[in-house]
Amino acid sequence: MTALAPQHTVPVGVRRAAPFGPNLFASVMGTGIVATAGASMPGLRTAATYVWALDVALLVFLVAAALRRWTWSTVRSQLADPVMAQFWGAPPMALMTVGTGALLLGSDWIGLPAALALDWTLWTAGTLLGLATSVLVPLRMIGSGERAFAGWLMPVVPPMVSAASGALLAQHLPEGSARQTMVLGCYALFGVSLFATMVIVPQIWQRLVQHGLGAASTVPTLWIVLGPLGQSITAANLLAGVSVLPGQAAFGVLYGTITWGFALLWVALATAVTVRTARRGLPFALTWWSFVFPLGTLVTGTSALAVRVPSAMLSGVSVVLYGVLVVAWVTVAARTLMRG
Structure with missing residues (x-):
């Protein structure tokens, strides 16, 4: 399989030494977000649960393959590469996406206690690994x-995923200090990712303005910007559902609405650039998974916002976006299997 990172910037030696990279876990992220976003869609719960089960199998397969293939030398070579290192953010997000799916969907099959145990385990592992990538890679x-x-953005988005996933776990904690500590911790994780994103996005824009798009294989990565935007809307509004602080609901709606507007602007820009590039030729690479998970976070964010602000418009947009998400996932998954 081709690497998720832009091919022209990855040294040949690194590609040969580490053909199995952390970027492959983007497929788990993408499949998982289709499942978790589907949990809020009317009439799709059963289908979404089957997608989650597929995601569990995919995660197990990739983790087993990683344990078999990766050595300390392999990991060091990946971290030494300035492009591949960024995609170490994918494994922690993959873990937490599967865990969230267990709580939202898998509990129907394995029971709530087992789903909670699985989610807590994957959330803890993903949060610790995500905090490590947020520090070490930058x-x-x-x-x-x-x-x-x-x-x-990949290594700094995991804490935002932790905040959103943690909000769901906090709902199952007893009222009191434990729940409050969890919520406060989730807001701290929210801040880690939000302010890191605010530092990085202007640099991305500056590069686009000064140096252009670069190779066609890098164009899909523009969609990654949607990841922290959509996930932060999701987190802010899920945390509003675990009220332990004054003003949580108001913050979720205000922040969510403002960020949602910018996210739609970025969708328009990324779509225009992608279409223009596709007309000239957009070769398939695992960068195409960038079309899936980030868009999925916008679906979950829109759905979470619609819960706080009952709106037919928001509900309708979430359904339309989910339809686009499913088409993107099926397309990218099919191309990945053909190429694999």
């Missing part, structure tokens, strides 16, 4: 002289 980039691309 630290590796200091003084590197590398130009920013949208993949730089």
